[in-house]
Amino acid sequence: MSSKPTFIGAVEIGTSKVTALIGEYNGRELAIIGRGECASRGVIKGAVVDYKAASDCTHSALELAERDAGERIELVFLAQTGGHLEGFYNEAAVNVKSADNMIDRDDIRTVCDLAKSKELPAGRMVVHNIRRPFRVDGRLVPTSPENLVGQKLEVGYWNVHGQEQRLADNIHVIRGFNLEVRELVLAGLASGHMITTAEERQNGVLAVDIGAGTTDFVLYRDGVAHTTGVVPVGGTHLTNDLSLGLRLTEGQAEKLKLRHGRAILQARDKTEKVWLDGNFAIGDRQFPRYAIEQITSARTWELLEVVKKKLGHAFSADTCQAGVVLTGGTAKLPGIAECAAQVFGVPAHLGEAPAWVAENLREPGYHTALGLLYYGVSAQGEKSAPSRRKAGFLHSVSRLFATS
Amino acid sequence: MRLDTHHTPAARSWRDIPQPVKPRAMSREGRRRLVWSTLRFLIAVSVLAGVAVGGWQVTLALRENPRNAPAVAAVPVSAPKLETDGFLAADPRWLARTLALPKNATLMGLDLEQLRDRLLAQGQVNTAVLTKIFPATLKVRVTERSPIARVMAQVAGGKPQAFLVARDGVVFAGIGYEAELLNTLPWLEPLKLARDGDGFLPISGMGVVAELLGKAKLEAEHLYATWRVVSLARLNTDAEIDVRTASGATVVFSATSDYFSQIANLDLAMDKLTAQGAVFKRINLANGRDVTVTMDQPIVPIAPAGKSTSAATPAARKAATPHLPAFGNFSTNSKTTREF
Numbered sequence: 001m002s003s004k005p006t007f008i009g010a011v012e013i014g015t016s017k018v019t020a021l022i023g024e025y026n027g028r029e030l031a032i033i034g035r036g037e038c039a040s041r042g043v044i045k046g047a048v049v050d051y052k053a054a055s056d057c058t059h060s061a062l063e064l065a066e067r068d069a070g071e072r073i074e075l076v077f078l079a080q081t082g083g084h085l086e087g088f089y090n091e092a093a094v095n096v097k098s099a100d101n102m103i104d105r106d107d108i109r110t111v112c113d114l115a116k117s118k119e120l121p122a123g124r125m126v127v128h129n130i131r132r133p134f135r136v137d138g139r140l141v142p143t144s145p146e147n148l149v150g151q152k153l154e155v156g157y158w159n160v161h162g163q164e165q166r167l168a169d170n171i172h173v174i175r176g177f178n179l180e181v182r183e184l185v186l187a188g189l190a191s192g193h194m195i196t197t198a199e200e201r202q203n204g205v206l207a208v209d210i211g212a213g214t215t216d217f218v219l220y221r222d223g224v225a226h227t228t229g230v231v232p233v234g235g236t237h238l239t240n241d242l243s244l245g246l247r248l249t250e251g252q253a254e255k256l257k258l259r260h261g262r263a264i265l266q267a268r269d270k271t272e273k274v275w276l277d278g279n280f281a282i283g284d285r286q287f288p289r290y291a292i293e294q295i296t297s298a299r300t301w302e303l304l305e306v307v308k309k310k311l312g313h314a315f316s317a318d319t320c321q322a323g324v325v326l327t328g329g330t331a332k333l334p335g336i337a338e339c340a341a342q343v344f345g346v347p348a349h350l351g352e353a354p355a356w357v358a359e360n361l362r363e364p365g366y367h368t369a370l371g372l373l374y375y376g377v378s379a380q381g382e383k384s385a386p387s388r389r390k391a392g393f394l395h396s397v398s399r400l401f402a403t404s
Numbered sequence: 405m406r407l408d409t410h411h412t413p414a415a416r417s418w419r420d421i422p423q424p425v426k427p428r429a430m431s432r433e434g435r436r437r438l439v440w441s442t443l444r445f446l447i448a449v450s451v452l453a454g455v456a457v458g459g460w461q462v463t464l465a466l467r468e469n470p471r472n473a474p475a476v477a478a479v480p481v482s483a484p485k486l487e488t489d490g491f492l493a494a495d496p497r498w499l500a501r502t503l504a505l506p507k508n509a510t511l512m513g514l515d516l517e518q519l520r521d522r523l524l525a526q527g528q529v530n531t532a533v534l535t536k537i538f539p540a541t542l543k544v545r546v547t548e549r550s551p552i553a554r555v556m557a558q559v560a561g562g563k564p565q566a567f568l569v570a571r572d573g574v575v576f577a578g579i580g581y582e583a584e585l586l587n588t589l590p591w592l593e594p595l596k597l598a599r600d601g602d603g604f605l606p607i608s609g610m611g612v613v614a615e616l617l618g619k620a621k622l623e624a625e626h627l628y629a630t631w632r633v634v635s636l637a638r639l640n641t642d643a644e645i646d647v648r649t650a651s652g653a654t655v656v657f658s659a660t661s662d663y664f665s666q667i668a669n670l671d672l673a674m675d676k677l678t679a680q681g682a683v684f685k686r687i688n689l690a691n692g693r694d695v696t697v698t699m700d701q702p703i704v705p706i707a708p709a710g711k712s713t714s715a716a717t718p719a720a721r722k723a724a725t726p727h728l729p730a731f732g733n734f735s736t737n738s739k740t741t742r743e744f
Binding site: 055056116125126162172176178179 | 418430431433
């Protein structure tokens with residue numbers, strides 16, 4: 001690959017804000033050189049409902065990022081979320097063809113194609129095919145089974161698919177800026193990759209990204225994404241409940257949530273009250289802290305319960321030894337890790353960006369965009385790398401990513 | 405995460421979604437980027453095309469060039485090759501005489517601009533292209549001026565001699581022309597030629613003369629063949645051109661009117677006069693639709709059948725004047741003009 005740098009954009013069109021990061025990729029290293037943010041409009045629960053409004057704010061974020069970087073983006077990795085995204089598991093098995101039972105590349109290709117060949121309902125499109133480890137005669141093979149000896153080769157894929165129109169809407173928003181969408185990446189995969197380590201993924205970890213409109217989760221097992229999912233519930237639902245329960249406007253409820261909301265009920269004194277604004281201005285009111293905490297904690301608990309329910313049998317304390325890692329704007333709610341630990345019955349903590357990430361990008365709001373860049377670059381390297389020459393420079397990028 | 409766990413979806417994938425959008429669905433910045441990217445593409449294509457053409461030209465040059473270019477510097481130029489669309493090739497020594505290349509001159513040492521100027525100094529040469537063809541050939545391609553008239557002039561210290569005049573007024577010696585061809589050209593007079601070094605300055609007003617002669621030759625060659633002298637004496641003052649024919653008569657053309665109609669009038673008048681056996685001295689075509697004919701001798705009307713022309717009475721002869729209309733049915737009192 002040439003040393004001429006490529007300027008890559010990572011865009012997350014979220015419900016509350018649009019984030020754009022620009023990375024300079026020289027074929028070996030990726031450096032973040034620009035960022036842009038804009039309050040989101042025309043997006044509800046991760047889905048574009050007003051093309052013009054969504055385009056305007058996305059393009060503003062891209063322009064800001066380009067101005068910050070002083071460079072023009074050439075392609076974009078786009079995060080995808082929303083309740084329309086679903087996943088299913090499909091596996092296939094083949095008998096090894098050769099007389100000496102040595103597995104060759106044709107066997108691997110055949111079993112992979114079979115595992116991915118499940119037909120989707122009309123209007124659905126594949127977003128990701130995430131392969132789980134191979135099995136040779138029932139024995140787990142963490143790497144490639146090529147040249148191993150066995151009679152039966154098995155593999156399974158976690159297939160993520162989404163609604164065609166929703167996917168197209170997001171792509172067209174980016175195309176309206178005359179940029180190519182090179183990779184579409186599940187937002188949960190992107191952020192999960194940033195907040196978990198390779199070791200955690202190997203031991204089993206659940207990454208939960210609680211955004212404003214949606215909650216994305218990825219369960220990692222054996223080093224790969226085992227199950228993914230999106231729950232169309234997020235921080236705005238907490239705000240909405242506060243608004244209804246305390247008879248407040250959305251803005252006031254959001255303010256109360258950020259100041260006094262908790263994921264675990266802590267207040268003991270039911271008569272303790274907190275000011276809405278605290279500036280003693282006319283119209284400022286008091287609300288019982290207990291009620292605020294009760295509403296937010298109940299909603300948070302409920303949200304995490306939904307995630308656990310969606311994971312079903314895939315999740316267990318035994319298979320998720322590294323616990324739960326939380327990120328996203330709503331993960332800043334105090335006590336949320338404690339809440340998650342109680343719901344899932346495993347240790348939980350807030351996710352942090354790797355140490356090499358610059359201080360101004362360590363906020364949970366950037367985890368998805370950062371993950372997009374690294375995930376996208378790695379996926380690009382994976383696609384363009386010759387299969388027999390994995391030890392080349394593209395592989396080093398992959399390794400860089402894998403150990404980050 | 406191990407990256408080899410991800411594969412491109414085999415079934416309908418998000419990549420099947422067509423990405424191009426119409427410009428109207430783009431934001432202003434998007435459209436600007438589209439224009440910029442299109443421009444960049446066009447510029448890149450142009451540069452590539454330029455490089456390709458340049459490469460091709462270099463290839464052609466190298467093909468014409470011998471392998472050892474430095475060695476050709478020492479090869480003397482052979483006799484220059486002339487390509488012309490005219491008559492200069494009839495004089496095989498003309499080119500060498502004009503170029504006056506020094507002995508043992510090499511192609512590398514030739515100043516083509518200077519040589520071109522020498523060629524163009526010969527009035528007969530209109531354009532000249534000189535090409536070096538390595539190792540030792542100089543190719544000269546010229547286009548020549550076409551003469552439309554002759555003029556008698558005298559160069560310094562020489563005898564009067566005939567020169568040729570081109571449509572643009574350039575006067576030149578006329579090399580390689582056959583005498584039969586030159587004899588068909590009319591003479592110009594009276595004319596004062598202004599000297600310019602060894603030659604003459606171009607004659608002004610030749611444009612209108614060229615148009616008249618060209619039209620006459622094309623439309624009425626039988627008339628043109630009788631024209632001997634074209635006079636520009638009154639061109640500037642009266643805007644008229646006098647043409648003297650082989651019989652000594654004068655035909656006056658207006659330089660401001662359409663030559664075609666004037667020639668047509670002349671042709672018709674000549675037909676009438678010939679039919680009546682009359683000899684004219686002057687025909688003036690410069691009066692618009694009126695043609696004035698001045699007769700050399702009075703006309704004797706053709707006698708009716710049964711009567712001899714010699715039976716004309718002296719009174720009738722007296723009544724006839726030299727300025728009578730030369731043709732048509734008219735009375736003796738009528739004007740000396742006739743509309744055609």
